Amino acid sequence: MSGGWLTWAAMGGHGGYVWASVGALAVLVGGEVVALRRRHRRALHDIARRPS
């Protein structure tokens, strides 16, 4: 069973190229989502701290 998964993940010997592409997409999406959430939270926090 695990042999089947490994064969699939190896992508005919080109797994490194394919997974480096998919991994870069995952890093891009993950990094951007975290940065967007942090910035939004910080903006709300700054506004809440301003004297009305």
Add this chain to the structure above:
Amino acid sequence: MAARTVTPLDAAPPGPPPRLGWTRFSSPPRFHALCTRLLPVLWTLAALLSLAGLVLGLGVAPTDAQQGEVYRILFVHVPAAWIGMVCYLAMAFWGGIGLAFNTRLAFLVMRALAPTGAAFTALCLWSGALWGQPTWGTWWVWDARLTSMLLLLFLYAGFLALVSAIDDPRRADRAGAVLALGGAVNVPVIYGSVLWWNTLHQGASITPRGASMAAPMLWALLACSLGLWAYAAAAVLSRARTLALERERGAEWVRRLAEAKR
């Protein structure tokens, strides 16, 4: 003297004519509310479609007869290229609207598009290099398609550097809009480069006349593309919403929103 006939125009109430509906969301509080409603839908669509596309593309689509398994980079590379190019065109469009009508929100959307477009352009170049090495035997060649795509990345970098270098946000917006409009000429060059010049990069696989790939590959590409488009739209709207909060921090609607969040 004969009595004048009263027409429906005479009966109309005085004052300015009613506003057109398409300008309704140019008000930052309405735009913020619209984004807050749209974002959960877009994030969900992005997650479901991207995951389905990657499962189809990496696990279900058949092996390519010429390239073997390495062609599966296509499911990342092609949507990234489309998003990189279209985000730049959208930046130029909103920059033009901002310059023509001096609308705050158009400039905000223009600014919000740049980081996402730049990230997808960089991903396109990265995945292209990873695809080029096993198929062409080289990571990079200075052919028209690759060079014009690299120029697009430099245009994004230039835009981001320019708008962050100018302290006055309105001046920065206008300068950025001019750069976005000028640089938009590069996008048709990217698209046409494989037609106009002899390039190592292959021509388009999907044209208005049809697609030169098997149906399972096409479905996987469609799902990946729609998922990543939903992601890009969500990221841009999310960033524009935060930019609106930062720019309008002194406004009454922002104060009320912050109080409601407490």
